[in-house]
Amino acid sequence: MIQLTLIQLDNYGPWTELLGVDRESDLQILQADIYADLQRMFALERGLVFFNRFDNMLAVSNGMSIKEHEVILRSVARRYPVSISMGIGSAESPFEAQVLATKALQNSGSAQSETRKSIVAHRTDSNSGKAYVQIAHIDINGFTLHVTDRESAYQSTYLIYSSTAVLMRMFADKGALLFFNGGDNFVSVCNGLNKSDFEEIFNRFETSMNMNLKAGIGFGKNALDALSRANEGLSLIRDKKTDEVIILNEEEML
Amino acid sequence: MIQLTLIQLDNYGPWTELLGVDRESDLQILQADIYADLQRMFALERGLVFFNRFDNMLAVSNGMSIKEHEVILRSVARRYPVSISMGIGSAESPFEAQVLATKALQNSGSAQSETRKSIVAHRTDSNSGKAYVQIAHIDINGFTLHVTDRESAYQSTYLIYSSTAVLMRMFADKGALLFFNGGDNFVSVCNGLNKSDFEEIFNRFETSMNMNLKAGIGFGKNALDALSRANEGLSLIRDKKTDEVIILNEEEML
Amino acid sequence: MIQLTLIQLDNYGPWTELLGVDRESDLQILQADIYADLQRMFALERGLVFFNRFDNMLAVSNGMSIKEHEVILRSVARRYPVSISMGIGSAESPFEAQVLATKALQNSGSAQSETRKSIVAHRTDSNSGKAYVQIAHIDINGFTLHVTDRESAYQSTYLIYSSTAVLMRMFADKGALLFFNGGDNFVSVCNGLNKSDFEEIFNRFETSMNMNLKAGIGFGKNALDALSRANEGLSLIRDKKTDEVIILNEEEML
Amino acid sequence: MIQLTLIQLDNYGPWTELLGVDRESDLQILQADIYADLQRMFALERGLVFFNRFDNMLAVSNGMSIKEHEVILRSVARRYPVSISMGIGSAESPFEAQVLATKALQNSGSAQSETRKSIVAHRTDSNSGKAYVQIAHIDINGFTLHVTDRESAYQSTYLIYSSTAVLMRMFADKGALLFFNGGDNFVSVCNGLNKSDFEEIFNRFETSMNMNLKAGIGFGKNALDALSRANEGLSLIRDKKTDEVIILNEEEML
Secondary structure, three states: OEEEEEEEEOOHHHHHHOOOOOOHHHHHHHHHHHHHHHHHHHHHOOOEEEOOOOOEEEEEOOOOOHHHHHHHHHHHHHHOOOOEEEEEEEEOOHHHHHHHHHHHHHOOOOOOOOOOOOOEEEOOOOOOOOOOEEEEEEEEOOHHHHHHOOOOHHHHHHHHHHHHHHHHHHHHOOOOEEEEOOOOEEEEEOOOOOHHHHHHHHHHHHHHHOOOEEEEEEEEOOHHHHHHHHHHHHHHHHOOOOOOOEEEOHHHOO | OEEEEEEEEOOHHHHHHOOOOOOHHHHHHHHHHHHHHHHHHHHHOOOEEEOOOOOEEEEEOOOOOHHHHHHHHHHHHHHOOOOEEEEEEEEOOHHHHHHHHHHHHHOOOOOOOOOOOOOEEEOOOOOOOOOOEEEEEEEEOOHHHHHHOOOOHHHHHHHHHHHHHHHHHHHHOOOOEEEEOOOOEEEEEOOOOOHHHHHHHHHHHHHHHOOOEEEEEEEEOOHHHHHHHHHHHHHHHHOOOOOOOEEEOHHHOO | OEEEEEEEEOOHHHHHHOOOOOOHHHHHHHHHHHHHHHHHHHHHOOOEEEOOOOOEEEEEOOOOOHHHHHHHHHHHHHHOOOOEEEEEEEEOOHHHHHHHHHHHHHOOOOOOOOOOOOOEEEOOOOOOOOOOEEEEEEEEOOHHHHHHOOOOHHHHHHHHHHHHHHHHHHHHOOOOEEEEOOOOEEEEEOOOOOHHHHHHHHHHHHHHHOOOEEEEEEEEOOHHHHHHHHHHHHHHHHOOOOOOOEEEOHHHOO | OEEEEEEEEOOHHHHHHOOOOOOHHHHHHHHHHHHHHHHHHHHHOOOEEEOOOOOEEEEEOOOOOHHHHHHHHHHHHHHOOOOEEEEEEEEOOHHHHHHHHHHHHHOOOOOOOOOOOOOEEEOOOOOOOOOOEEEEEEEEOOHHHHHHOOOOHHHHHHHHHHHHHHHHHHHHOOOOEEEEOOOOEEEEEOOOOOHHHHHHHHHHHHHHHOOOEEEEEEEEOOHHHHHHHHHHHHHHHHOOOOOOOEEEOHHHOO
16 A cells, blocks of 8 residues: 655645736746755655646655644645645555545645635545555666757757656556656656566667666655665666666565 | 756766765755755846756846856855756757757766866857847646546646647747746747747647647746736736737737 | 754854855855754754754754654755754753753864764763753733834844843753744743743843743643643733733643 | 845734744744845845844845835745835945834834735935945854854853844944854944944953954945955955954955
8 A cells, every 4th residue: 555645736826826927937936945845844754745747746655644744734834825735545556546645635626726725635544455665766878978968958858758758658557656856867656566567668668769767666664765775776777786777676575 | 039048957966876875855855946046046137947857957048147147156056065057058049049058068068077067158159139038828728627626636747748748849840948837837938939830839739639728928138028928918818808819919029 | 851952064164265255145045044944854853943053053852863863964964065963962951951962062073173074963871851841932022012113123133132142141040041033032941940930030131121021831742842832821921811921831741 | 325124024923823833943944934035135136134033134235226125025925925025224324224224114014014015115315425335244263162162052152142232232333233144253234434443342342252353344335245355354364364353355445
């Protein structure tokens, strides 16, 4: 079982319209500040937040209680001109967990409701499965050498966003989630996927995008433990201490 | 003529590897903090920064001098554990301007060079053309109602990233740039495009993605002036004060 | 028993000299950012940080383990150009606890040592006493009405800094600590003080400064619980629901 | 002539009461964030903000227009749950300038008014004098060696706050302003003071506090230029390249 949290800015679109037309730079600062802030607070509980669309963020929140979510929610409400609401979902697959998290929040009202505000929505389902997180840290081979240092900045970015869209679909097809994390880095929340799933995705990616991926995969009770294990694997590949391109760190498998 | 600035974190990838395996949340906070900070500083000079890939950001910097770039660069270097370098380019088309900005920086060394550090790279070309910025603020019709409030958060995000990749290509084909700005919002830096270019892109987008776009387009001496004009147009459409889906605010056309 | 943590920027003075002469605004931003960041991280563990001198901060850290301190220390080291070290001390009186925290850190090297870096220094004393925190939230009666709205901004500030110095000494004489927290607000960490201690201090303060104080005093297992209780008391006085000027909230006394 | 700006959080005290009793850590973060943010924005216009009491900040704003103040004010209003108002004053002496800045703001309403919000208050006086800023950067000799590394953290802080109060009064008596800037550093805005004024203050300080001060003093068209010159002088003393303890950098004297 994995627990995911959807974090949504309350009634954000209509609120931005109230700020006048010369607002965009302030909105960009605000969005980045809120994301950084949430990341800091979730990280102390060993969770991990993905910036996603900035007005809708997804977090792996295994082990975090409703109360811990509420503390974070209130801290944001006190320090920003917009409030946030959260939906929490748990399931065997990461994809299903985010579906449940989304439904919980949607059932509480629209993202542009004027009345839904500072809600933590969740099901009271007893989670019978064993809680764990499986995470992969993925990057593109030689991207700096072959792309960043050669192509235009926009072209490099285009390749990354295209890759993100392609990978998001491929991972979703297997019940996993894929997030772009900056640079040429992707993080997949991938409970239940095995090495051959990754090999299949990486092969299909190479065929369609003509670039090669590598990945470290880790397991843990929470997001940051799992990602740390994943990073250990990826470092082995980056440092050429292995010929594998997918290192599955089973040491901590639960 | 439009001036674009590429902002690149110096030797960022190798540096992150030095931080140990449990680093990801700190990197995410750092990246968002640096972006917010740059946005704040560029905005005071009426520039606009796009987060892009976070380790490589692009900014519209019309009217900003080399010295103003250096002040920002030094302020970052003093307050963060990583430094930034910048490349500046000017051209008639936004696409060409970012090509020149990228080349200027690439000529100074690799993004993963251990020696290139805190550089402002630029050509001394005299810019003979008239300086101006054309910007479009674009969003997807009814996205909250039809997608955010109905589909799973991941599916909504997938549609946005797919749309971004599709639009990035379409705008680049016309010499313009397209950036995802959070939510269902896109900003295009689009000097030289006319209304029919937008109609063509929006039609092709509708065909391939089955979603409809709307846009306000503005002109100005700098990024924020142009974007403010664009927002005026978009507000007219959002408030249903017009039946058009593309409002080109020619009032301030230079 | 109360646990206090001294947080010190490593070799900060000499480092600032390396930044060139036009550095002050960046240093002020950096100092405020680090403080805000530490506050956020300590708060999630129910601790409370006082900005103090900014390069030397004091925190009430009851219940926080060495490992939790180290997580915070590493997060700062990864995101700022300066690192921090910490000294932790526990004692019956807050004053003695900060003496022990300071000594632990001083024994590890000078504040301007080039080699002491990212240290968590602490004694291994078994703490036999019962852990609790007593905190008072204090403000000056009618300060906005009589001072902020009438006197010059500088004169108002002078009265606050003078008051702070006077109160710091009075509380220290009783083994307690007093911090200025912005506005006309003071927070005292005051394990062991009773209501008559406060009455005595407030009377002496009135005599020397010709201003009247009021306070809520609370108890708790950690800083934020104790301060919340203190705020409950202070609100009663501010809302004129009591004639007392010192409310000692014994409900939660341990 | 020097221009000073008083920045006041609107109706801050009553607002904080609405946040519930467990609010203090969030308020501390908020206050530090707003200060850092203002510093960043003023610095780009070569101004300098002093944190002062956090809910009331003072800035040297020479050369900054009303419009530039308004841009900053609006950016804060869009990104924080509290708004700010500003009063601007100009005079030959810094002390008089802050008196005028305060009066302008006080005339617009109380700091705790529910209706005064996002105001920029100023007189329309024509400033006939020549605009310049004189700033001194002051520190205490050997403070790290003799105090920080030897005394308890609280005792060190007590000495700094006592020194601040003493110096604030001494400088005010000469029409200048003195601010504590962290560590053992003070910044004085001191238009009109000459070297003998500093010698007199430093002698009186040594007599009353038994600690010795040193200072670099600089002049400039704006705060940061003047402070940079002051830092040049202080560096000479710190590096023992002079036997003087007060370096008045006349090179840039206007």
